[in-house]
């Protein structure tokens with residue numbers, strides 16, 4: 001197998017081989033290779049049409065299949081989640097390849113080394129692991145870059161150098177980074193799709209070394225702030241092994257909905273929109289460019305991201321002091337996405353809290369109680385009150401003008 005040479009550091013080394021699920025050619029890679037949940041394999045999911053004609057200024061129905069009909073059961077909702085995954089990859093993110101042919105991992109000191117081979121190409125990357133003292137196993141939070149939330153005692157931190165997997169300097173970063181060394185510089189993935197793939201490989205690695213690592217791969221969180229918050233939300237949406245997703249000040253392109261941000265802009269607030277973001281950086285696939293100036297033709301929007309994370313725990317942190325983040329958009333968008341948690345009868349598994357503070361990515365003390373509650377309950381297995389959905393009082397969300405569908409109670 002090309003590139004499958006054993007890693008130099010062998011303190012803990014495990015090799016896994018999965019059947020090939022991805023190809024090196026971006027044009028032939030299946031857009032459905034990554035599903036957030038496992039839908040029934042009996043062919044009972046409605047097929048998603050290859051071409052979709054859509055035009056809707058409001059926020060699309062989370063539960064309605066593109067081909068018609070709505071999910072009324074939890075099983076059917078897993079079909080809809082697979083469809084939403086397809087739509088997101090097709091129109092915004094680009095394809096997130098499935099499990100590579102080979103992943104090997106070793107943990108030596110604080111360095112987790114991950115070697116990946118697929119279709120004859122290989123890459124290697126590292127993540128640094130800092131653990132509490134003691135033997136564990138400990139839960140861990142994977143932080144894009146470095147965490148800008150306080151990580152409590154008893155939880156390990158794993159620093160993910162996401163820029164190494166896909167660069168995000170500016171528009172010239174397209175196709176640059178280790179993901180593209182593996183899958184080709186013309187691959188459809190934007191940086192966020194590539195990073196989500198990287199998080200999945202870190203989880204693969206943690207599963208491989210779990211016997212000796214002191215990290216419990218079933219209690220993993222992911223976080224990031226700003227551009228990296230957008231990325232953390234996408235990773236949580238597309239990697240079902242992530243137990244707790246904590247995007248911080250992700251704003252437009254993360255917790256914001258394109259439609260609401262466009263509306264804010266129309267009403268005179270200088271906020272980030274789709275048409276701006278596609279020129280600023282390479283977070284999205286070039287597939288998204290065509291939609292950025294005609295957002296109503298997009299058959300999804302970011303209220304679908306919580307619907308992909310659901311019912312897994314999600315705590316969204318935002319900042320109302322910065323118009324560019326689209327605080328009105330993130331509040332309305334996440335409130336709409338929260339309907340998925342309502343439908344699944346898991347309303348205390350998703351929280352949103354936005355307060356006003358001047359320092360972008362600084363952590364405000366006012367959010368500490370809820371952050372502590374989410375981490376305590378979902379990573380440390382303690383009981384805590386995780387019911388929270390608040391923004392400070394500058395605006396409200398008029399659901400009636402954005403939502404023309406009702407939320408089922410999924411059985």
Ligand code: MCU
Nearest residue numbers: 226227228249250251253272280
């Ligand atoms: C909030 O995230 C981004 C934002 O989307 C960009 O327009 C701006 O340039 O940078 C923000 C960021 O990542 O700040 C660290």
